[in-house]
Amino acid sequence: MLSKSYNRTRHLQVICQRCRTLRSLKQIHAVTIVNGFLSDPSLLRELILATAISIPGAMHYAYKLFDQIPQPDLFMWNTMIRGASHSSTPSQSVHLYVKMVRAGNRPNKFTFPFLLRACTSLSTPCTGAQFHGTIVKLGFESDMFVRNALINMHANIGDLAIAKYLFNTHGRNDVVAWSAMVAGYARRGELESAQKLFDEMPDKDSFSWNVMITAYAKNGDMDKSIELFNQTSQRDNVSWNAVISGYVKCGSHERALELFETMHQAGVRPDNVTILSLLTSCACTGSLDLGQKLHHFLLESFPRKGLPIKLGNAIIDMYSKCGYIEKALEVFDNMEELNISSWNSVICGLALNGHARKCVNLFEEMLKRKVQPDKITFVGVLAACSHGGMVNKGREYFNLMQNKYRIEPxxxxxxxxxxxxxxxxxxxxxxxxxxxxxxxxxxxxxxxxxxxxxxxxxxxxxxxxxxxxxxxxxxxxxxxxxxxxxxxxxxxxxxxxxxxxxxxxxxxxxEAGQTFVDGDKKDRFISFIV
Known part of the structure; x- marks a missing residue:
């Protein structure tokens, strides 16, 4: 019996390790409860690891599962802290640490890299400095992973002098430490120092290349960004996205679309970040054909579930600015989840395309659903009132904006x-x-x-x-x-x-009048395979 129970527990552990969806994991969780295996620490570790780390978007379930464990061990605490540090609410990792210590658990060297990551994400140097003091007290500063996390935290948000000291005394033989220092200088806007350190790096990894390419692109120096991009052989999606989004932000939309064509020819598959940048360029250049191709590509990428909100909103914006408002409304109606940007995209799109009455009706529907409008919403609906000659409605909405929603004009x-x-x-x-x-x-x-x-x-x-x-x-x-x-x-x-x-x-x-003729260059950018 003992052997059979062990084999079954081991079988469930293996299934947990291979699990990739929250739905299937819930089924495994149910089986463990029904069969009385939930008290097995090894199985609990696998369940926590799967929900907090392995399965995207399952962190909320990890919290529920963790709260049901009477005495979680240090591995479980560290796993939860790690998961929280990578989530949309990294502050939870600090709260978990406090609970862990108060429960009488002593942290180890695996605890702090994730806490320092959370501090970096939250831009809380004071909290990071407190953790540094605890690390020194517990004797973990010499650990390579802890040290690199300290360098990264101090270089990006903390004391740069401390980051330099840790780097010069212990980190010059570690490419991760080099990259952390380069990223720190770049994030602080000290591009000359970042470039100098980057040039001195004995071995440049893809992360350091991407840091420099992205830094120059964000700074608007596309010549330097593309120069570095052309020098590296370690191009990945991050590299391509950095230069494409850089051109988009600079308003060089045709150049962004040309670069995407080159990306496609190089056999690199676009990801969601690429698509977002390209949809912006399509909206600004009126490249409806490419925008439709991108839309079809996304529909094939998410066949069983709706598009993520950001992508759905970008598609609505693209169709609206390209004059295809019917398609924008269709995308809006089929979205499983909406936020204020979704409503704004379609309201402003209707106003932009002269559908004043539809715009006002949608705005009224938005208010009925108790969705809180913002300043962008009112720009769209007031523009619609202007173009539609609805003066009384316009006066009403202008007063509503100030008196009810407390939005300053x-x-x-x-x-x-x-x-x-x-x-x-x-x-x-x-x-x-x-x-x-x-x-x-x-x-x-x-x-x-x-x-x-x-x-x-x-x-x-x-x-x-x-x-x-x-x-x-x-x-x-x-x-x-x-x-x-x-x-x-x-x-x-x-x-x-x-x-x-x-x-x-x-x-x-x-100035003399000018006439521009579009030579239908956009046809060059619609050849990528979906």
Whole structure:
């Protein structure tokens, strides 16, 4: 009987080790309870290890399971601390440590690397320094893994002098310590020091290459980033994503798409980070064909479950900005989980594509579902009210934003209101609204008001807004041309001539008009295989 019980326990341990989904793990957990094996420490360790480490997104279940264990051993505590440090709530690892010590368990050298990682993620150098003191007291500072974690923590968020000391005295023979120091300098924005240390590295690992490539890309120095990228033979998804996202952030969307084509030709499969960057470029360049290809690729990557929220929101944004609002709504309706960004993406998309009534209806549906709108939501719905001529709704939502949701108006909110009132012909109200703004009106506000004056032929208000526009000292030729055209449109030729002469006096030159023809370059970027 004892042998049979042992064999069955061992069999369950093996199954736990091979388990890859939370659903199957719950089944194993149920079997252990029914058969009375839950008191076996070795099986409990495997269950904790699987839920906290092996299965993504199972940390919440690990906490429930752990709370049912009367006397967890040090391995279980360390496993939970490790899992928490890698989770979305790394602060829980510190709370677990406190509970562990209070329960009379003495930490070992495996406890602290994960706690120091959590401190780095949380940017809490004081807590990290306290753990450093405990490490020295317990005699674990000489352990290679603990030391590297200390170097990484101090280099990134703590005392750089301590990181240098630990590195110079114990870490120069360890590539992990080198990489931690390079990453620390790069994260602090000291790229010259990071580059110097990187150049001195006897052996450069992929992590150190990626740190430098990413650092220059985030700093906007794409020439240096791509130079390092071309030098390394250790390219992985992180390397490709760094340069692609770097070009996206710099606004070089065509270059980002070209680099993706090169990535595909090199046989590197894009991951979710790649797709997010590319969807942004598709939205900005109007590359609908590639955007659809990326969408189909994601649908094949997640066949049994809905798209992650970030990806779903990016797809909605892409379809909206490419003018395919029906598809954006379809994606929104099929998403299993929504957040405020999901609602904002489709609300702003409807407003952008001229579907004012649908936008307002969706906003009302959002409020019925008790979803808290934010400042972006109100920009979208106020823009819809402006383009749809729904002045009363616009006034209502502007007041709702301030009085119920305590959102202070931004310059974009004010701009939407001025545009809405101006389009509808409420020019005096629009002007009074501008005068009562809590924010200093900018050039866009005054130009919006002037555009409405031109539409409705209010020359008197033109003269007032004219003075205010020139007061903000904008030397853009478009402002002068707009004023001149307004005067001309109502037959005030003397005023038009006066503005043209003022352009010469102020040294403002009208830029020549330009026409751009898209040679259908986007076709080059749709050849990757899904």
């Amino acid at each position: 931004h310059i974009k909110h004010y701009g939407c209101m001025v545009d809405m009132l101006g389009r509808a012909g409420f020019l005096k109200e629009a002007y009074n609204f501008v005068k009562e703004m809590k924010t200093e009106p900018n050039v866009v506000i005054w130009r919006t008001l002037l555009g409405a004056c031109r539409m409705h032929g209010d020359v008197e208000l033109v003269q007032i807004a004219n003075r205010e526009l020139l007061r903000v000292k904008s030397a853009e030729s478009g402002n002068y041309v707009l004023l001149s055209n307004i005067y001309a449109s109502v037959g005030e030729w003397r005023g038009a001539t006066m503005v043209r002469n003022l352009m010469d006096t102020d040294g403002v030159h009208k």
